[in-house]
Each structure stands twice: as structure tokens, then as C-alpha cells.
Amino acid sequence: MDHVDKQILYYLQSQARISMTELGKCVGLSQPAVTERVRRMEEKGIIEEYRTMISPEKIGKRAAAYILFRTRECHAFLDFCRSSPDVIECHRISGEHNYLLKVMTESTRSLEEFGNQCDKYGTYTILIVMSSPIDTKLLIPSLEEASAIAELD
Incomplete structure (x- = not known):
């Protein structure tokens, strides 16, 4: 899994309904290229499913x-x-x-x-549970977060 795959996962985990065209624009790939990468990650089990978050x-x-x-x-x-x-x-x-x-x-x-x-x-x-100051965190950090983490290491 390369840097582009991680970018794709970052966008999908925060907005699973993003179109492949829009996703391609976000990561600098054509729609067919990004669609193929997503398909491969689905086949490998990296992407397990897509969900809707419901307000309890x-x-x-x-x-x-x-x-x-x-x-x-x-x-x-x-x-x-x-x-x-x-x-x-x-x-x-x-x-x-x-x-x-x-x-x-x-x-x-x-x-x-x-x-x-x-x-x-x-x-x-x-x-x-009284409150949830950090309810859910994304598994793949944004590019900015990843850069900040790398600087700390």
C-alpha cells in the first residue's frame, strides 16, 4: 500500500459516498485509475465495507x-x-x-x-458514558497529521 492508497483511504473513511471522479481529483488520479485502486483494496480486504453513521x-x-x-x-x-x-x-x-x-x-x-x-x-x-470528547478517530490520518506525527518521531 503506497502513499496514494493511504490518501484514498483517508478520503473514503471520512466520506464513503464520495464519487470516484471527486476522489480521483482529491488524490491526483483519473477516475478509472482511482476506481481500480479502490477495487484492489476491496479485494484484498483492506476496505471491508461502507457504512452510514447514524446519530444515536x-x-x-x-x-x-x-x-x-x-x-x-x-x-x-x-x-x-x-x-x-x-x-x-x-x-x-x-x-x-x-x-x-x-x-x-x-x-x-x-x-x-x-x-x-x-x-x-x-x-x-x-x-x-457522560460525554465523548473524542468519539471516533480515523484510522488513516490526513496528510497534515501524518507529517506532524513524522516530525515527532
């Missing part, structure tokens, strides 16, 4: 929390997590707990109800 608040998901979970009933717990619309992420982790969940619900009351449903699977600690 606009669809009624006003309470977010991370839950540290300890269970001996891993299969049953994972089945529960897969079937729950409130579980946004589930990660197997090391240490005192086996799982880290990201959960989004309508309210802190419904978050409490979610916790009550979890009781039968093990023990947990709920960490309620």
Missing part, C-alpha cells in the same frame, strides 16, 4: 455505557448479546473480566433493565 440521539438512543462482564456461561452470554438490540459492540478481553460491551439504550432506566437481564449470566460493572 436522533433515533432515541440517549444512554450509552460500557459494561465490564465476568461470566462462566460464555456461550449463553454471547447468544444473549447477539440477540440484544442494545449491544453495539462486544469484545473478549483479558484480566478480571472476560467481556467488554458497548451498550446504547433509550434511557438510564432501560440501561438498568438491561443490567437486570444480565444478572443470570454473571457479574458486571456498568460505566455510564
Whole structure:
């Protein structure tokens, strides 16, 4: 993956609906050339999928929390997590707990109800998100950010 591929990824991760013509202009390539590079990165699995970011608040998901979970009933717990619309992420982790969940619900009351449903699977600690000063960062930095990072090294 060369510098141009990283530029392409930078633009796609921040605006996945950009046209290939516009993307080509941004990175200094023709539309067919940039389309071919994107196709190759898709085939190699570098680009896995394209997504739409939805505002949780606009669809009624006003309470977010991370839950540290300890269970001996891993299969049953994972089945529960897969079937729950409130579980946004589930990660197997090391240490005192086996799982880290990201959960989004309508309210802190419904978050409490979610916790009550979890009781039968093990023990947990709920960490309620108060704010997200850094919500999501891009994996590929802009050219300016990459240059600043390189100067620090």
C-alpha cells in the first residue's frame, strides 16, 4: 500500500459516498485509475465495507455505557448479546473480566433493565458514558497529521 492508497483511504473513511471522479481529483488520479485502486483494496480486504453513521440521539438512543462482564456461561452470554438490540459492540478481553460491551439504550432506566437481564449470566460493572470528547478517530490520518506525527518521531 503506497502513499496514494493511504490518501484514498483517508478520503473514503471520512466520506464513503464520495464519487470516484471527486476522489480521483482529491488524490491526483483519473477516475478509472482511482476506481481500480479502490477495487484492489476491496479485494484484498483492506476496505471491508461502507457504512452510514447514524446519530444515536436522533433515533432515541440517549444512554450509552460500557459494561465490564465476568461470566462462566460464555456461550449463553454471547447468544444473549447477539440477540440484544442494545449491544453495539462486544469484545473478549483479558484480566478480571472476560467481556467488554458497548451498550446504547433509550434511557438510564432501560440501561438498568438491561443490567437486570444480565444478572443470570454473571457479574458486571456498568460505566455510564457522560460525554465523548473524542468519539471516533480515523484510522488513516490526513496528510497534515501524518507529517506532524513524522516530525515527532
